[in-house]
Amino acid sequence: MRPLKPKLVVPAAVAGAGQGDRWARSFIEYLRTECHLAKNSVAAYQRDMTRFCRWLGDRFIPKLTVRDLTDYLAFMREENLDPKSIARHVVTLKLFLRYLQLEGIIKDNPAELLGTTKTAATIPDVLSPTVAARLLDAPQPYDPLFRRDRALLELLYATGCRASEVSVMEVRDLRIEDRFCLARGKGSKERLVPLGDPALAAVEAYLEHERPKLAAKSKQGVPPWLLLSSRGQRLTRQKIWELVKQYALRCGAPASMSPHTLRHSFATHLLSGGADLRQVQELLGHASIGTTQIYTHVDQSRLKKIHSQFHPRA
Incomplete structure (x- = not known):
């Protein structure tokens, strides 16, 4: 001080x-x-x-x-x-x-x-795996930059990154051979997040077919960012929100859909598959496990399964 x-x-x-x-x-x-x-x-x-x-x-x-x-x-x-x-x-x-x-x-x-207002923990919106799959397939060849948009949606769902983290992600943050990427979260904290086959395929297709053309439109030299706008600039957080809303409407996802919905879905689906809470905390970049624990309230089916499997009077 x-x-x-x-x-x-x-x-x-x-x-x-x-x-x-x-x-x-x-x-x-x-x-x-x-x-x-x-x-x-x-x-x-x-x-x-x-x-x-x-x-x-x-x-x-x-x-x-x-x-x-x-x-x-x-x-x-x-x-x-x-x-x-x-x-x-x-x-x-x-x-x-x-x-x-x-x-x-x-x-x-x-x-x-002043007393601190206590707020009730709100259960986040979560997509079912079926709806998530429809969303990821929503960008089609008739869309102007469908490969970029697929790469965007796959990154959001595969990594659990915030829209702001994907927006500032650079090409150098990708480690395609090692199958992970570097995310910079709140407070400039960095974390490594694995990439699955669908996300890798979408990103590689975008890097090969669309990004070079977009980068050539930049008037400020070679842009470092991974996801570029139609003018070769960084894809902003606001534009990412617009794109997610656009494709959510197309595939019939809830009207409240946002990039954060994919982050919530990422965490919930990991826990549904049996991931440890501490592992999910690390992947999300949460400073406190208390923040991650909200996802344990979302997947009631997993809790019922655990109860029926281990409780002697289930």
Whole structure:
């Protein structure tokens, strides 16, 4: 922790509208440059701070009380945020006011007195193996970049990677001969994930027939990323979401389908096949096994099978 700086004297003119925005920008810059948070994490904090500043208006931060912050929680409920999102906003608020303490702008942190909203663990959507197979076969030769799209879907399902991880994956991260790829997760943590035959075949077909043509369209030299857009740029996380939604609609998958659904399906199908929870934790890149345990609630058929197999009174 950095040493405390002398308390700043805030002129009366600064105490009006706009002071929250200035301190919020300073806080985000602190997270980016001094805490070295990942880009996506900084973006999430920035979204939370935007909402907080919208609520803040001309309120003066050093004068905020616990009652004021309770009103902020009510404001978020009025905006129909779910309990999980509100809990995340509370964490952001606590960290922001802690930063202002370090800067000497405030003496006490009233957010520390806010209770943490407990959120119920939600069971993620999971595709059946049959629907997953239909989705992976959805890209067809009449689609402009069907080989790339097949490689994308196969990678998401074969590795359990997040959309953001597949988006930044580079060609050098592939180890085709060794049958695995390198994934960079949250906090820039790296992990090795095996690739099965269907995923390898889809990726190799894309590398041979489509990627060279896409790479030639890049105006910034040879692009390092594995999955490229029609203009030879990195395939963004947003575009990956659009493609998954497009092919989900085509194959009759649920409307709530997203890239994360394939990640959930990857984990659940592994557990259904008998994989150990610790192994699945490592493959998903979860820091805590508690996060992985949610998948044990999804596959009730496996639990029934274990019960009938081992319980003497089953």
